[in-house]
Amino acid sequence: MGTVIVGAVLxxxxxxxxxxxxxxxxxxKSLQCGVDCRNCGGHCER
Known part of the structure; x- marks a missing residue:
């Protein structure tokens, strides 16, 4: 039962x-573009 509870929480x-x-x-916002896709110069996929 404990395994099921831990699995559900995870x-x-x-x-x-x-x-x-x-x-x-x-x-x-995107991690690849410094959390701001507006300033990425076009290489960030939206």
């Missing part, structure tokens, strides 16, 4: 991280 954390990355990408 899955939830990963889902939250992925959702944050997707939202940041949609709002014009």
């Amino acid at each position: 899955l939830g954390v990963v889902a939250i991280i992925i959702r944050k990355l997707v939202r940041d990408k949609k709002s014009g």
